[in-house]
Amino acid sequence: MHALGIDIGGSGMKAAPVDVATGTFVTDRLKIATPRPAVPDAVADVVKQLTTSFSWSGPVGITFPGVVTDGVTRTAANLDPSWIGTDAGTLFAKATGDQVRVLNDADAAGVAEMTFGAGIGQRGTVLMLTFGTGIGSALFTQGILVPNTEFGHIEIRGHDAETRASERAKELGDLSWGKWAGRVDEYLQHIEALLSPHLIIVGGGISKEADKWVPRLTGIRARIVPAVLLNNAGIVGAAMATSAAVSAAPDTSGATGTAADSLRLFLIEPGGRPRAGHS
Ligand code: BGC
Numbered sequence: 001m002h003a004l005g006i007d008i009g010g011s012g013m014k015a016a017p018v019d020v021a022t023g024t025f026v027t028d029r030l031k032i033a034t035p036r037p038a039v040p041d042a043v044a045d046v047v048k049q050l051t052t053s054f055s056w057s058g059p060v061g062i063t064f065p066g067v068v069t070d071g072v073t074r075t076a077a078n079l080d081p082s083w084i085g086t087d088a089g090t091l092f093a094k095a096t097g098d099q100v101r102v103l104n105d106a107d108a109a110g111v112a113e114m115t116f117g118a119g120i121g122q123r124g125t126v127l128m129l130t131f132g133t134g135i136g137s138a139l140f141t142q143g144i145l146v147p148n149t150e151f152g153h154i155e156i157r158g159h160d161a162e163t164r165a166s167e168r169a170k171e172l173g174d175l176s177w178g179k180w181a182g183r184v185d186e187y188l189q190h191i192e193a194l195l196s197p198h199l200i201i202v203g204g205g206i207s208k209e210a211d212k213w214v215p216r217l218t219g220i221r222a223r224i225v226p227a228v229l230l231n232n233a234g235i236v237g238a239a240m241a242t243s244a245a246v247s248a249a250p251d252t253s254g255a256t257g258t259a260a261d262s263l264r265l266f267l268i269e270p271g272g273r274p275r276a277g278h279s
Helices: 040-053 088-094 105-114 163-164 167-172 175-195 205-216 230-242
Strands: 002-008 013-017 030-033 062-063 100-104 126-130 134-140 144-146 201-203 223-226
Touching: 002 040, 002 105, 013 230, 030 040, 030 230, 040 062, 040 088, 040 100, 040 230, 062 088, 062 230, 088 100, 088 134, 088 223, 100 105, 100 230, 105 134, 105 144, 105 201, 105 205, 105 230, 126 175, 126 223, 134 163, 163 175, 163 230, 167 175, 167 205, 175 205, 201 230, 205 223
Parallel strands: 002 062, 062 100, 126 201, 201 223
Antiparallel strands: 002 013, 013 030, 126 134, 134 144
């Protein structure tokens, strides 16, 4: 089972066809710079370019760095504000001519890590955080995702947390590893007070250099581990979200709303078999 995963970021848009049973890329990924300004039509053009480059026809999963409900993008902290209220699902389906599913970027990365990476077999409360242009979050309990959490925007010292503790904040402020890790530690202490996760998975590009900062996060009870899929998690999770194995999982939630909204991303065992999320 293959699906194309596309990860829309503030600086680059990355894509690869993914074998969703193994979480691996079928061919090398491609990256195209995010257009500036990153308005919907310009981004849709790049989505089209990426699908064409792979001569792709089939399911496409696309991450977005903001809240997504029913395929509609609701926030755009680090992209053009014209995304707010855009029906991204319809826009991208038109651009590609394919079946498309759009979801939050950290949610996608979290689903991939829970299935193929640092979260395998973790049934308690798990929080995945991605440190990049912003801070993204994905919250799991018993392996089931609560979509669209936005814990990068909690307030710390009167500021939006991601403006103090994202990778970009480190770059903009030219912060040392020690200084930045101190800010991340403070941020995680707030998060821990609110959620008491058993495990925190830290991802995003900067997780490549986890040895420089993760050992400095000493104020937290929860176990903290770096992401395993690094920056590929978004692509893998996007592909998984659109794949038949995920949408075929039974809805036992009793909740109203579309599948895309409730995002019943039941995790898939490596091997492709959907597993019930609440054993
Ligand atoms: C957005 C989140 C996103 C995160 C990482 C934040 O600014 O609000 O939705 O997951 O950045 O891209």
